[in-house]
Amino acid sequence: MSHxxxxxxxxxxxxxxxxxxxxxxxxxxxxxxxxxxxYTRAKNLVWKKCRTILPVPQWRGRLPKATDVKHxxxxxxxxxxxxxxxxxxxxxxxxxxxxxxxxPLKVTVEEIEQxxxxxxxxxxxxxxxxxxxxxxxxRIDCVANTMALHRWESIKRNLHFSDNLKQAPxxxxxxxKLYKVRPLLTSLLEQFQAIPIDENLCVxxxxxxxxxxxxxxxYNPKKPKRWGYKVFVLADSSGMVxxxxxxxxxxxxxxxxxxxxxxxxxxxxxSSIIPDNISHKLYFDNWFSSVDLQMLLEKRxxxxxxxxxxxxxxxxxxxxxxxxxRKGRGAFEEKETIYNGVTxxxxxxxxxxxxxxxxxxxxxxxxxxxxxxxxxxxxxxQVKCPSIVTKYNKSMGGVDLLDSLIALYRTxxxxxKWYHRVVFHMFDFAVVExxxxxxxxxxxxxxxxKDVSSLAKFKAEVAGCLCMEKKTLKRRGRPSQHTExxxxxxxxxxxxxxxxxxxVRIDQTGHWPVWxxxxxxxxxxxxxxxxxxQCSKCVTYLCFSVERNCFxxxxxx
Numbered sequence: 284m285s286h287x288x289x290x291x292x293x294x295x296x297x298x299x300x301x302x303x304x305x306x307x308x309x310x311x312x313x314x315x316x317x318x319x320x321x322y323t324r325a326k327n328l329v330w331k332k333c334r335t336i337l338p339v340p341q342w343r344g345r346l347p348k349a350t351d352v353k354h355x356x357x358x359x360x361x362x363x364x365x366x367x368x369x370x371x372x373x374x375x376x377x378x379x380x381x382x383x384x385x386x387p388l389k390v391t392v393e394e395i396e397q398x399x400x401x402x403x404x405x406x407x408x409x410x411x412x413x414x415x416x417x418x419x420x421x422r423i424d425c426v427a428n429t430m431a432l433h434r435w436e437s438i439k440r441n442l443h444f445s446d447n448l449k450q451a452p453x454x455x456x457x458x459x460k461l462y463k464v465r466p467l468l469t470s471l472l473e474q475f476q477a478i479p480i481d482e483n484l485c486v487x488x489x490x491x492x493x494x495x496x497x498x499x500x501x502y503n504p505k506k507p508k509r510w511g512y513k514v515f516v517l518a519d520s521s522g523m524v525x526x527x528x529x530x531x532x533x534x535x536x537x538x539x540x541x542x543x544x545x546x547x548x549x550x551x552x553x554s555s556i557i558p559d560n561i562s563h564k565l566y567f568d569n570w571f572s573s574v575d576l577q578m579l580l581e582k583r584x585x586x587x588x589x590x591x592x593x594x595x596x597x598x599x600x601x602x603x604x605x606x607x608x609r610k611g612r613g614a615f616e617e618k619e620t621i622y623n624g625v626t627x628x629x630x631x632x633x634x635x636x637x638x639x640x641x642x643x644x645x646x647x648x649x650x651x652x653x654x655x656x657x658x659x660x661x662x663x664x665q666v667k668c669p670s671i672v673t674k675y676n677k678s679m680g681g682v683d684l685l686d687s688l689i690a691l692y693r694t695x696x697x698x699x700k701w702y703h704r705v706v707f708h709m710f711d712f713a714v715v716e717x718x719x720x721x722x723x724x725x726x727x728x729x730x731x732x733k734d735v736s737s738l739a740k741f742k743a744e745v746a747g748c749l750c751m752e753k754k755t756l757k758r759r760g761r762p763s764q765h766t767e768x769x770x771x772x773x774x775x776x777x778x779x780x781x782x783x784x785x786x787v788r789i790d791q792t793g794h795w796p797v798w799x800x801x802x803x804x805x806x807x808x809x810x811x812x813x814x815x816x817q818c819s820k821c822v823t824y825l826c827f828s829v830e831r832n833c834f835x836x837x838x839x840x
Contacts, residue, residue: 324543325574327598330618330629337628337646340562340586342482349724354786355741356748358717363399363710367470371395371444374466378443388441393753394430398438399710400749401426403742406694406711413696429750439698442706460499460531463702467709468529475716476526476556481519484557485566486550487682488530489514491708492693497701499531507686512705517553520678522685523719524712526553529705540579547576559583564644566679574622577643581625586644588675591629593639599629607633612655613667617647630671638672645671688715692742714742744784751783751820753790782806783821794838795819796827807833 372392379388401416404426410416413436416426444466451457459465491512493500501513513530528549536542537551550571557563565580565587572589574597580587593601599618607614615632630647631639634655647669657664694707718741725735736744782788796816803824805812816827818834826833 325578325597325622328574328596328620328622330596330599330620333617333619333628333646334648335646336648337626337642337644340584340644342562342564344480344482344558344561344563346479346481346723349727352721352724352728352730354748354784355717355721355736355744356752356784356786358721359714359745359749361720362471362474362713362717364470364474365392367467368392368395370466370470371442374443374445375438375441377446379441381447382441388437390438390441394434394438396749397429398435398442400746401429401435402694402696402707402710403692403714403746403749405696406692407739407743407746409692409695425747425750439696439703442703444706461529461705464705464709467706471709471713472526475524478523478525478720480525480557480563481521481523482562483520483564483566483678484517484525484554485520485679485681486515486517486553486571487568487679488570489516489682489686491704493701493704495701495704499529501530507690512708515549515553516682516685517556518681518685520681520684521719521723522681522688522715523723524685524716526556528552543573543575543579546571547573550576551579554580554585557583557585559585562586564588564674564678566675568679569639572641574627574641577627577641578622578625581643582623586642588640588642588645588671590675591639591641596629596639596641601629601631601639604633604637607631607637615647615650615667615669617669628671630669632669632672634666634668640669640671640675642671645674647671685715688718688738691738714745717745718742747784748786751787751790753792782823788821788838791838793820796825796834805831805833807837 369392372390372395375390375395376388379386379390404423405413405416408416408423408426410421410423414432415421416423417432444464445462447463450462451459461468488503490501490503490506490508490510491514492508493511497512499512500510502510503513515528515530516524517526518524534545534548534552536548537555540548540551542548543551550565550567554565557565561584563585565585567587567589569590569592572587572591573595577587577589593599599620601618602610602616607616610633612634613632615630617628617630619629620627625643627641627643628646629639629641631637632647650667650669651673652665653668654663655666656662689708689711692711694711696703696707698704715738718736718738721741722735795818797819799815799817802813802815803817805814805826806823807825810826810831810833812826812831812833814824814826814828816834817824818837821837823837825837
């Protein structure tokens with residue numbers, strides 16, 4: 284409905300009859316201001332053929348170089364901050380009391396960290412049921428020794444992030460569909476937006492897998508996971524995230540920007556954190572792309588490339604798909620227009636099928652060649668490829684790469700609470716982001732790729748520190764004692780116990796020398812003594828005598 288039809292004569296008479304004069308004047312003033320701010324979309328632009336090459340703007344930003352590589356847990360704690368953990372502790376304890384005042388949960392910061400660490404271990408091992416990690420047949424010690432099953436389930440059942448009693452009722456302007464997880468989303472966003480932004484960025488959507496009943500659940504048949512919550516993400520070509528927005532069913536215009544439709548509004552919202560006048564490059568697909576969006580971004584010197592639907596190119600007459608098919612693979616046509624002082628190039632290229640792209644900084648030339656399989660000739664052939672397509676394919680896949688990294692070790696914990704799926708996804712989100720930061724710093728410091736930890740090893744290091752660093756492991760039952768007098772049978776050599784991470788080794792919490800039956804070689808570097816003393820937390824053989832105190836040296840910085 285247009286603004287002109289809102290204040291029809293009939294409605295003016297209605298307002299005049301039911302509204303006082305001062306209120307009617309306010310309504311009229313608001314309407315006039317709205318008309319002045321109303322944005323007129325592009326219509327009937329003049330397009331012409333062209334073959335010139337557009338100059339590629341030089342990026343004027345720079346990424347700060349890292350001087351050292353931190354421990355994996357430090358990268359993760361830089362994203363999931365201590366204040367966020369403390370809020371989880373407060374709200375979880377509050378919710379437990381609200382449910383049953385006679386049974387307070389009394390969860391601590393250390394237990395919440397252990398809970399998250401256990402979730403990460405579960406995502407790596409991937410057993411089909413949560414209780415299997417504590418069962419004797421499928422027991423995983425790094426999980427079962429950290430926390431009792433009933434305690435872990437109690438924390439999971441009461442896990443909360445906001446006070447339910449303060450939530451606005453449905454229908455009020457302050458109502459938020461994501462109220463239950465809003466503090467977590469806000470905390471992560473603050474840390475993501477503080478990361479230095481790279482040159483080439485992309486906007487795309489991802490699906491958080493979820494098949495339960497909830498009004499925010501979306502269905503997208505073209506995605507690998509068709510059902511779930513939709514998240515719009517701004518990332519670079521390596522998958523590092525700088526901004527995201529969980530879709531709740533409504534996309535409002537960005538503050539200070541005109542309304543150009545839902546798909547364009549979300550790009551303007553996500554790109555609001557990108558600095559102006561530095562010549563960042565932004566890529567998106569045809570659901571987002573439009574002439575109006577690219578013009579508004581170019582005004583901020585954010586240069587764009589996007590596939591585009593032909594019905595969004597006002598007045599542009601490009602060859603039909605049948606015409607392009609008759610010309611053969613590699614055929615393309617380019618047209619140019621100037622809209623509000625911004626030069627736009629539209630290129631239609633035929634590969635297996637026709638695709639149309641729109642850009643404010645790229646053109647078809649200089650074209651390159653790509654190898655394609657020819658079904659008729661049964662061999663690979665060279666196909667001409669426009670420059671705009673090459674640039675788009677090189678930098679557009681960041682969000683898809685992020686999805687694939689999260690899917691490798693996704694936390695799959697079943698729950699009756701809808702928001703748990705969002706919470707566990709955000710925890711995995713933070714781990715992948717921390718790993719990408721770690722890889723960026725490793726590259727800056729010149730560490731060879733073979734020495735850079737994989738995502739699985741990185742996540743295991745984070746989980747181990749969350750479960751053990753500055754924590755005393757509580758083991759149930761009495762220590763076992765050997766009462767048999769006969770000599771035990773000779774057993775095969777057991778595998779070497781993994782050494783604890785550096786942060787766990789030097790945390791000065793819960794490390795006690797204990798005597799064991801079997802002898803073992805001291806694990807302190809440079810020592811080869813055979814001892815019967817182990818660290819109770821590190822489970823590592825160490826000398827502990829008057830002559831040699833490797834136990835003390837091992838736990839120092």
